[in-house]
Amino acid sequence: MIKKKWQLWAVFGSSWLVGSLAWAQMPSAMVLGVQGDVVLELANKTQAQTLEPLVRLLEGDRLRLGSGASVRLLYARSGTQEEWQQAGVLQIERAKTVVLRGQPQVTTRQLPTAISQQMARTPRSDSTGRIGGVRLRNLPLDPNAPPDSSKLAQLEENYQALRQSTPSTDHSPEIYLLAGLRDLAAHERLRTELQRLQTQYPDDAVVARLQTLYAGVLPAPATPSTEDAAK
Numbered sequence: 001m002i003k004k005k006w007q008l009w010a011v012f013g014s015s016w017l018v019g020s021l022a023w024a025q026m027p028s029a030m031v032l033g034v035q036g037d038v039v040l041e042l043a044n045k046t047q048a049q050t051l052e053p054l055v056r057l058l059e060g061d062r063l064r065l066g067s068g069a070s071v072r073l074l075y076a077r078s079g080t081q082e083e084w085q086q087a088g089v090l091q092i093e094r095a096k097t098v099v100l101r102g103q104p105q106v107t108t109r110q111l112p113t114a115i116s117q118q119m120a121r122t123p124r125s126d127s128t129g130r131i132g133g134v135r136l137r138n139l140p141l142d143p144n145a146p147p148d149s150s151k152l153a154q155l156e157e158n159y160q161a162l163r164q165s166t167p168s169t170d171h172s173p174e175i176y177l178l179a180g181l182r183d184l185a186a187h188e189r190l191r192t193e194l195q196r197l198q199t200q201y202p203d204d205a206v207v208a209r210l211q212t213l214y215a216g217v218l219p220a221p222a223t224p225s226t227e228d229a230a231k
Helices: 002-016 020-024 113-119 149-164 172-183 187-200 205-215 226-230
Strands: 029-035 038-041 048-050 062-065 070-075 080-085 088-092 097-102 105-110
Touching: 029 205, 062 070, 062 080, 062 097, 070 113, 113 172, 149 172, 172 187, 172 205, 187 205
Parallel strands: none
Antiparallel strands: 029 070, 038 048, 038 062, 062 088, 070 080, 080 105, 088 097
16 A cells, blocks of 8 residues: 555656756765764865765765764665664765775665655755755746645655654654655645644754755745735
């Protein structure tokens, strides 16, 4: 039953794919979560920085994990989710992570590619710090048009199935849900979900990052008309 749901959603989720050339311009992996001391060394650069949730990683980037650290990664092309634990040095490749030093342990999980690719639609900040993302090809032409109810229902079903099979400390289902709501231009529902997450996880770094990223792309709330306000 769940497999059928994924396939139904794939009809919607695949509409933004524009071929292998577009993927070649995309990052290799997205950081879903970080615990402890993890340093990012950018490919072909000497600079290093503390790794943050939802950062996109390019092929050749390296991660240095300290003792007790862990990092959760998503390779959206293949749908592979990796969780690495313990000290070591990792290098991001096109479709997987390789160990350069140490003996960090990994557990993997396979997600349907339609789900992982939808998660990859999460807004991101570019090198200048401006928040945005690839323009969504399947948004309604009319910004005031209501979201497609059947696609919204399918998104919700997929989210609930994913949430039931995912540990509570893993926010992959929420990352998927929020990206889908944005694709459907369900802006009020998106705001509601962001508020729910902020209340439920007040000190969570992933949730805090989601708040920042979506604040940069959400349109301003609709202002009630004079006639509506008078009612």
